[in-house]
Amino acid sequence: MKTIYMDHNATTPMRPEVVSAMQPYLGEKFGNPNSIHRYGRETRIAIENARDNAAALIGAAEGDEIFFTSGGTESDNWALRGVISAARGRGHIVTTAIEHEAVLATCQTLEAEGVEVTYVKPNRQGRVSAEDVATAIRPDTKIVSVMWGNNEVGTVQPVHEIGAICREHGILFHTDAVQALGKVEVDVERAGVSLLSATGHKINGPKGTGFLYVKKGTELDPFITGGGQEQKLRSGTENVAGIVAMGEACRLAKTEGPQSAKNIAAMRDRLENEICEHVPDVLVNGDTAHRLPGTSNLGFIGAEGETLLIRLDLEGIAVSTGAACSSGSPEPSHVLLAMDLPQETVQGSLRFSLGYGNSDADIDRLLEVLPEAVGKVREMAPRLKSTKT
Amino acid sequence: MAPRDDYHYNETVLAHIADPHNIGVIEDADAEGSGTNPVCGDEVTLYLKFEDETVTDARIRILGCGAITAAMSSLTDMVRGKTADELSEITAEEIAQSIGGLPTHKRHCATLARRVLQNALKSRNLKNSP
Numbered sequence: 053m054k055t056i057y058m059d060h061n062a063t064t065p066m067r068p069e070v071v072s073a074m075q076p077y078l079g080e081k082f083g084n085p086n087s088i089h090r091y092g093r094e095t096r097i098a099i100e101n102a103r104d105n106a107a108a109l110i111g112a113a114e115g116d117e118i119f120f121t122s123g124g125t126e127s128d129n130w131a132l133r134g135v136i137s138a139a140r141g142r143g144h145i146v147t148t149a150i151e152h153e154a155v156l157a158t159c160q161t162l163e164a165e166g167v168e169v170t171y172v173k174p175n176r177q178g179r180v181s182a183e184d185v186a187t188a189i190r191p192d193t194k195i196v197s198v199m200w201g202n203n204e205v206g207t208v209q210p211v212h213e214i215g216a217i218c219r220e221h222g223i224l225f226h227t228d229a230v231q232a233l234g235k236v237e238v239d240v241e242r243a244g245v246s247l248l249s250a251t252g253h254k255i256n257g258p259k260g261t262g263f264l265y266v267k268k269g270t271e272l273d274p275f276i277t278g279g280g281q282e283q284k285l286r287s288g289t290e291n292v293a294g295i296v297a298m299g300e301a302c303r304l305a306k307t308e309g310p311q312s313a314k315n316i317a318a319m320r321d322r323l324e325n326e327i328c329e330h331v332p333d334v335l336v337n338g339d340t341a342h343r344l345p346g347t348s349n350l351g352f353i354g355a356e357g358e359t360l361l362i363r364l365d366l367e368g369i370a371v372s373t374g375a376a377c378s379s380g381s382p383e384p385s386h387v388l389l390a391m392d393l394p395q396e397t398v399q400g401s402l403r404f405s406l407g408y409g410n411s412d413a414d415i416d417r418l419l420e421v422l423p424e425a426v427g428k429v430r431e432m433a434p435r436l437k438s439t440k441t
Numbered sequence: 442m443a444p445r446d447d448y449h450y451n452e453t454v455l456a457h458i459a460d461p462h463n464i465g466v467i468e469d470a471d472a473e474g475s476g477t478n479p480v481c482g483d484e485v486t487l488y489l490k491f492e493d494e495t496v497t498d499a500r501i502r503i504l505g506c507g508a509i510t511a512a513m514s515s516l517t518d519m520v521r522g523k524t525a526d527e528l529s530e531i532t533a534e535e536i537a538q539s540i541g542g543l544p545t546h547k548r549h550c551a552t553l554a555r556r557v558l559q560n561a562l563k564s565r566n567l568k569n570s571p
């Protein structure tokens with residue numbers, strides 16, 4: 053069966069260029085970049101080159117503002133804990149109710165340790181307002197953490213306005229740009245960002261790779277201590293092959309990102325318009341005016357997301373749901389709930405996320421399968437719901 | 442095998458979701474029970490037909506996740522030929538086992554399936570009492 057992958061917000065396939073770039077570092081080029089001899093020099097050059105590519109992708113002034121980590125989760129943990137630790141474990145954090153768990157769970161742990169956290173609520177389109185963020189700032193606020201683009205509904209947050217507000221107040225601004233990178237223009241200088249989290253596997257790089265951008269002069273304690281790699285801020289022998297691959301992914305994202313974002317947005321718009329045309333009672337979740345190019349989160353009223361997902365999966369089409377239980381937790385998506393969507397929209401929501409490798413033919417195939425799948429799932433529903441429109 | 446996968450559905454569960462058994466309504470049902478899970482919004486109705494004290498037909502309507510769909514689908518097969526007394530003894534664990542088990546975070550679906558069955562049995566008792 054030909055399979056179609058429409059779950060690029062979960063992870064992305066590695067591009068062939070990325071695989072070739074990392075290959076030598078899985079084999080003959082195995083040196084420890086901290087060794088003085090030629091083996092070490094060779095891999096050091098390679099990871100510094102990757103650092104420059106990462107810096108260029110986000111508009112960082114200096115390559116040495118990039119610190120390699122194991123991914124988005126570690127970067128988020130480090131940014132928040134590192135800032136709070138540098139502030140002697142005290143203070144207040146402003147974040148949002150729609151952050152990734154990597155931020156939310158970290159904030160909850162910090163709360164248990166005595167830090168105070170304000171979770172700003174988004175509007176019904178999943179966007180927070182910069183004014184609400186400004187209002188939440190207190191004299192003891194140490195850091196504001198607002199994601200650049202949301203992973204579930206794709207809503208792009210007003211990071212530039214928030215960055216300006218933080219700059220005015222002299223407060224650090226952290227943004228989780230895991231989903232935005234390579235899809236919308238990310239420029240840390242223009243956005244006034246002090247810390248930025250990124251991951252390799254959402255930009256066609258490998259899993260288990262990522263980085264934290266730390267603006268020069270930011271007070272940040274290390275999170276992982278040891279041999280003092282990465283300017284003594286992130287210890288552990290570097291994941292050379294992974295870093296080289298992520299560097300290549302960053303380079304490709306920089307050169308091809310803007311054009312591919314346009315193509316992907318056009319495909320996404322077609323997918324969304326045609327689904328809404330061919331399937332009754334579908335609602336678009338998110339903010340169509342401020343949205344990542346590949347993401348479409350749709351609520352199929354009177355259907356249930358997970359059964360739809362599995363029906364599509366059995367037809368070879370991979371999508372995702374943020375609705376109940378499917379993520380290993382019995383609670384529905386905290387993002388959709390924070391948007392105050394009615395339960396039937398949350399229950400019937402599916403996320404389509406397009407990216408590298410998708411084509412119009414994939415959308416044709418989806419449109420062959422989806423209307424019937426939705427019809428079948430709706431037919432099964434108890435009478436009360438199925439008669440509802 | 443590697444450590445047990447407690448996250449994904451097994452093949453039996455997937456087969457039930459792809460093609461749930463006995464979807465429908467019994468208009469002259471002898472027993473009818475419903476149940477919901479307020480957290481995720483799952484809604485289920487079970488209809489039972491009895492002849493000579495044993496179940497001859499069972500139908501379901503479902504708006505719910507994969508696990509509750511598979512659990513109810515399997516339950517409609519399990520109940521056939523059983524008496525009300527036998528039905529009342531069916532446990533959530535037995536329902537889960539009939540589909541090869543459910544991931545831990547989905548076990549509550551087997552509990553909901555059992556509750557729906559119990560509700561159906563109660564409705565039959567009400568109908569039968571003068």
Ligand SMILES: Cc1ncc(COP(=O)(O)O)c(C=O)c1O
Pocket residue numbers: 061062122123124125126128152154199201202203228230231251252253260261262
């Ligand atoms: C917005 C966001 N932040 C953080 C992460 C975590 O990144 P990682 O999987 O690299 O730990 C993800 C994806 O899983 C994400 O979508």
